[in-house]
Amino acid sequence: MATAAIFSSLRRRRSPSLEAFLAPVDLTDVALVQTLATISNDLVSKFSDKCFNFQRKNARSLIRKIEVFLVLLDYLKDSTSTTKATSASSSSSSSASSTLPSTALLCFKELYLLLYRSKILLHYCAKSSKLWLLLQNHSISGHFHDLNQEISTLLDVFPLKDVVELSDDVREQVELLQRQARRSRLFIDKSDDSLRIRFFNFLDVFEKGEVPNSEELRSFFVGSLGIRDAKSCRVEVEFLEEQIVNHEGDVEPTVSVLNGFVALTRYCRFLLFGFEEDEVGLGFGCLRRPRKGLITQEIADTFITVPKDFCCPISLDLMRDPVIISTGQTYERSSIARWMEEGHCNCPKTGQMLVHNRLVPNRALRSLIMQWCIAHGVTLDPPETMDVSTEGFAAAAPTRAALEANRATAAILIQQLANGPEGGMTVAAREIRLLAKTGKENRAFIAEAGAIPHLRKLLLSVNPVAQENSVTAMLNLSIYDKNKSRIMDEEGCLGSIVEVLRFGHTTEARENAAATLFSLSAVHDYKKRIADEGGAVEALAGLLRDGTPRGKKDAVTALFNLSTHTDNCVRMIEAGAVTALVGALGNEGVAEEAAGALALIVRQPVGAEAVGKEEMAVAGLIAMMRCGTPRGKENAVAALLELCRSGGTAATERVVKSPMLAGLLQTLLFTGTKRARRKAASLARVFQRCENAALHFGGLGVGYAFASNSAAANRDSSFAGDVSVPMSISVPVL
Numbered sequence: 001m002a003t004a005a006i007f008s009s010l011r012r013r014r015s016p017s018l019e020a021f022l023a024p025v026d027l028t029d030v031a032l033v034q035t036l037a038t039i040s041n042d043l044v045s046k047f048s049d050k051c052f053n054f055q056r057k058n059a060r061s062l063i064r065k066i067e068v069f070l071v072l073l074d075y076l077k078d079s080t081s082t083t084k085a086t087s088a089s090s091s092s093s094s095s096a097s098s099t100l101p102s103t104a105l106l107c108f109k110e111l112y113l114l115l116y117r118s119k120i121l122l123h124y125c126a127k128s129s130k131l132w133l134l135l136q137n138h139s140i141s142g143h144f145h146d147l148n149q150e151i152s153t154l155l156d157v158f159p160l161k162d163v164v165e166l167s168d169d170v171r172e173q174v175e176l177l178q179r180q181a182r183r184s185r186l187f188i189d190k191s192d193d194s195l196r197i198r199f200f201n202f203l204d205v206f207e208k209g210e211v212p213n214s215e216e217l218r219s220f221f222v223g224s225l226g227i228r229d230a231k232s233c234r235v236e237v238e239f240l241e242e243q244i245v246n247h248e249g250d251v252e253p254t255v256s257v258l259n260g261f262v263a264l265t266r267y268c269r270f271l272l273f274g275f276e277e278d279e280v281g282l283g284f285g286c287l288r289r290p291r292k293g294l295i296t297q298e299i300a301d302t303f304i305t306v307p308k309d310f311c312c313p314i315s316l317d318l319m320r321d322p323v324i325i326s327t328g329q330t331y332e333r334s335s336i337a338r339w340m341e342e343g344h345c346n347c348p349k350t351g352q353m354l355v356h357n358r359l360v361p362n363r364a365l366r367s368l369i370m371q372w373c374i375a376h377g378v379t380l381d382p383p384e385t386m387d388v389s390t391e392g393f394a395a396a397a398p399t400r401a402a403l404e405a406n407r408a409t410a411a412i413l414i415q416q417l418a419n420g421p422e423g424g425m426t427v428a429a430r431e432i433r434l435l436a437k438t439g440k441e442n443r444a445f446i447a448e449a450g451a452i453p454h455l456r457k458l459l460l461s462v463n464p465v466a467q468e469n470s471v472t473a474m475l476n477l478s479i480y481d482k483n484k485s486r487i488m489d490e491e492g493c494l495g496s497i498v499e500v501l502r503f504g505h506t507t508e509a510r511e512n513a514a515a516t517l518f519s520l521s522a523v524h525d526y527k528k529r530i531a532d533e534g535g536a537v538e539a540l541a542g543l544l545r546d547g548t549p550r551g552k553k554d555a556v557t558a559l560f561n562l563s564t565h566t567d568n569c570v571r572m573i574e575a576g577a578v579t580a581l582v583g584a585l586g587n588e589g590v591a592e593e594a595a596g597a598l599a600l601i602v603r604q605p606v607g608a609e610a611v612g613k614e615e616m617a618v619a620g621l622i623a624m625m626r627c628g629t630p631r632g633k634e635n636a637v638a639a640l641l642e643l644c645r646s647g648g649t650a651a652t653e654r655v656v657k658s659p660m661l662a663g664l665l666q667t668l669l670f671t672g673t674k675r676a677r678r679k680a681a682s683l684a685r686v687f688q689r690c691e692n693a694a695l696h697f698g699g700l701g702v703g704y705a706f707a708s709n710s711a712a713a714n715r716d717s718s719f720a721g722d723v724s725v726p727m728s729i730s731v732p733v734l
Contacts, residue, residue: 029100029105030077032105032108032109032112033073033076033077033100033108034077035112036069036073036108036111036112036115037070037073037074037077039112039115039116039119040066040067040069040070040073040115041070042119043063043066043115043118043119043122044063044066044067044070047059047063047122047126048063048067050122050126052125052126053130053133053225053226054125054130054133054134054137054189054192055125055133055137055140055141055144055189055192056189057187057189058140058141058144058187058189059122059125059144061144061148061184061187062118062121062122062144062147062148063122065148065151065177065181066115066118068173068174068176068177069111069115071170071173072166072170072173072174075165075166075167075170076100076163076165076166079165100163101159101162101163103157103158103159103162104158104159104162104163107154107157107158107159110150110154111154114147114150114151114154117147118147121140121143121144121147124140125140128239129235129236129239129240130225130226130227130236131199131225131236131239131240131261131265132236132239132240132243134192134195134196134199135196135199135253135258135261137188137189137192137193137196138188138193141186141187141188141189142186144187145184145185145186145187148181148184149184151181152178152181152182152184155174155177155178155181156178156182158174160174160175160178195220195224195225198220198224199220199261202216202217202220202264203257203260203261203264203401203405204401206260206263206264206400206401206402206404206405206408207260207399207400207401207404209400209404210404211404211408214271214272217268217271217272218272221233221268221272222272229273230269230273230274230275233265233268233269233272233273234269236265237262237265237266237269240258240261240262240265241262243258244258244259244262256399256402257399259399259402260399260401260402260405262402263401263402263403263405263406263409264401264405266405266406266409266431266435267405267406267408267409267412270409270412270413270416270431271412274424275416275420275423275424275427275428307372309365310365310368310369310372312331312332312335313329313331313348313349314331314332314335314336314339314348315332315335316631317332318369319331319332319365319366319369320332320369321333321334321361321366322361322362322365322366322369323336323359323360323361323362324359324360324361324362325347325354325358325359325360326347326354326355326356326357326358327347327349327350327352327354329347329348329349329350330362330365331348333359336348336359337359340354340357348674351674403441403442403445406435406441406442406445407445407449409431409435410432410435410442410445410446410449410451411449413428413431413432413435413451414428414432414446414449414450414451414454416428417429417432417451417454417455417458418450418454422461422463422466425454425458425466426458426463426465426466426469429455429458429466429469429470429473430465430469430473432446432451432455432469432473433469433470433472433473433476436473436476436477437476440479440480443476443477443479443480443483444480444482444483446477447477447480447482447483447486451473451477452474452477452483452486452487452490452493453490455470455473455474455477456470456474456490456492456493456496458470459471459474459493459496459497459499459500460496460499460500462505464505464506464509467500467504467505467506467509468504468505468506468508468509468512471497471500471504471509471512471513471516472508472509472512474487474493474497474516475512475513475515475516475519478516478519478520479519481522481523484519484520484522484523484526485523487520488520488523488526488529494520494529494530494533495533495534497513497516497517498513498517498533498534498535498536498539500512500513501513501514501517501535501536501539501540501543502535502538502539507547507548507551510539510543510547510551511543511547511548511550511551511554512554514539514540514543514551514554514555514558515554515557515558517530517536517540517558518554518557518558518561521558521561521562522561524564524565527561527562527564527565527568528565528567528568530562531562531565531567531568531571531572532571537559537562537568537571537572537575537577538575538576540555540558540559540562540577541555541559541575541576541577541579541580542576542580543555544556544559544577544580544581544583544584544590544594545580545583549589552584552587552589552590553589553590553593555580556581556584556590556593556594556597557593559572559577559580559581559593559597560593560594560596560597560600562577563577563597563600563601564600566603566604569601569604569606569607570606572601573601573606573607573610578598578601578607578610578611578614579614581594581597581598581601582594582598582611582614582616582617582620583616585598585616585617585620585621585623585624586616586620586623591624591628591632592628592629592631592632592635595621595624595628595632595635595636595638595639596635596638598611598617598621598635598639599635599638599639599642602639602642602643602646602647603642603645603646604646605646605647605648607646608642608643608645608646608647608648608651609647609651611639611643611647612643612647612650612651612654617643618640618643618654618655618658619658621636621637621639621640622636622640622658622660622661622664624636625637625640625661625664625668626660626664630672630673630676631673633668633672633673633676634672634673634675634676634679637665637668637672637676637679637680637683638679640655640661640683641679641682641683641686643655644683644686645686652686665680665683665684668680669681669684
């Protein structure tokens with residue numbers, strides 16, 4: 001049967017009903033015939049007058065076959081009901097024997113399955129995207145042929161001569177259908193296939209670096225496909241994008257080709273139908289449809305977990321360029337390279353000494369990661385240093401046709417941003433945001449074409465939707481490193497982003513402004529400029545205190561980045577960021593990053609003094625050492641150590657007098673991460689130098705001795721520069 005093939009390649013939007021796979025087992029012959037008649041009648045009435053855009057002949061042929069079955073079933077329904085009634089009235093038995101041959105009943109149970117699969121196929125052809133039906137023309141024609149073959153087989157074994165209740169005219173119709181089914185061949189509509197080829201030809205034009213003729217595109221989309229407005233075109237794009245997310249490897253066209261058709265259709269949407277304002281009301285909240293996993297924030301939002309083996313043990317982030325070291329462990333290339341550059345000669349995970357420093361690409365794992373990303377709709381750009389033409393990420397690299405179509409679309413959108421009416425500008429900002437959502441190539445040519453100055457003007461729009469789309473577009477563009485300088489160099493752009501952060505019309509706009517500042521602050525030279533921008537740090541601190549869970553995450557990551565610049569310490573204290581970070585220690589979602597930021601701030605005496613004045617600072621860090629994540633515990637002990645070193649005697653005594661610290665340090669010395677153990681050992685030595693330390697921490701002896709025997713613990717003097725980034729934080733793509 002073709003069931004498996006149908007359900008694997010037709011890309012259903014909903015799971016099929018159980019009836020599509022299981023034949024009825026508890027129905028009497030009368031009930032079975034009645035059920036089949038009802039299903040057949042429903043199919044005929046629903047689809048006989050349906051206007052199919054494609055697969056018209058195949059669909060009509062299948063419906064005609066079902067009509068003949070309906071004639072047969074209606075006749076049997078009446079005759080078997082009459083026979084049953086007569087039998088029941090003349091017999092005292094509670095049940096009567098079947099009036100249909102057993103072979104006929106088996107055939108009808110198989111027909112039950114065929115009818116349900118026919119319903120799914122007809123519904124699919126009636127409701128699917130026109131472009132998708134064109135692309136799948138051969139495959140769907142094959143599904144119709146498979147059903148015809150199964151109908152032919154069923155009719156061949158159906159005991160027509162043994163069903164005595166049939167009238168001559170019904171018998172003739174079934175026999176005729178039987179002969180027709182035997183002669184049926186695979187039918188591929190030539191006119192449909194010529195349209196499919198024509199669709200591919202448009203993609204070939206873009207592949208050559210040219211732009212298809214606009215009148216030919218209009219003739220194809222409007223005349224041949226009947227796509228006559230922007231809304232219909234947008235529906236086509238969304239359907240094709242859904243197929244990319246749900247794509248299975250055994251189905252043509254490939255993901256790269258589908259991306260090209262999405263880009264082509266999006267281009268035609270604006271070329272042919274302009275900037276209709278029916279989309280203006282769609283703000284960010286409406287657009288955030290549940291998807292199967294965009295990386296970082298949207299993964300957290302939808303509770304989709306990245307497989308543990310796909311994450312780097314150092315950064316805890318999804319690996320883009322996994323490499324194998326001499327111990328056989330796999331890490332993200334940038335993370336393990338940084339570990340080695342810091343002078344470490346051992347494996348971070350196992351502690352084994354490294355025989356050599358060679359990094360061997362783990363191509364098998366990279367391929368698995370890419371397959372997982374494609375299956376779950378996760379956008380994961382390859383590292384910029386990687387040659388995607390020879391590496392495993394090449395499968396996801398956009399084709400030239402897709403790039404050129406997107407480039408042509410970007411030109412139309414930016415022209416609208418520059419000269420269009422307010423409604424059109426809002427739609428253009430929304431589409432630029434979506435176009436910049438994936439692919440560094442898209443982000444690059446959108447900025448190169450001059451989008452940033454026009455988006456900057458929309459940042460201060462009184463229209464909430466325009467503001468929201470423009471700041472989100474700016475965020476997505478900023479992910480590409482070269483665009484960071486374009487944004488920062490654009491006069492007034494940083495100030496406008498901060499203005500949205502402070503006074504944005506919607507929560508999403510303010511949160512995305514915070515995320516944009518985090519993205520821009522990845523460049524060290526920009527950290528000071530951002531912190532010095534009036535109201536920026538105050539607004540981030542306010543968002544950390546009072547924002548939504550997502551807003552708090554955006555704010556704390558931005559504050560962490562700013563805290564890595566030593567010149568920002570005083571500014572962050574004055575702006576209330578320290579108080580906000582201390583308050584965030586009790587929030588599980590942001591506590592890790594807050595502790596990491598505090599560990600950086602307290603390195604400076606002025607920062608240690610400010611943190612020391614916060615009543616809940618030490619208690620919050622102690623609580624994190626007790627209940628936090630491994631990385632959170634590491635950040636907490638690092639912050640306490642730096643507080644003792646920079647905060648003077650009063651701060652040290654305050655830490656020393658914490659009642660639970662002795663036991664927590666003891667535990668951390670044995671169970672913490674390698675860096676956490678080193679920091680805990682350093683903190684223990686600080687206590688030993690304190691007056692009355694033995695009274696409070698006599699129980700640290702065994703653990704401290706254990707830690708002191710390690711080479712890492714003896715490098716106390718090097719620890720001052722060893723407060724590491726708490727986790728690799730990716731910028732959310734929205």
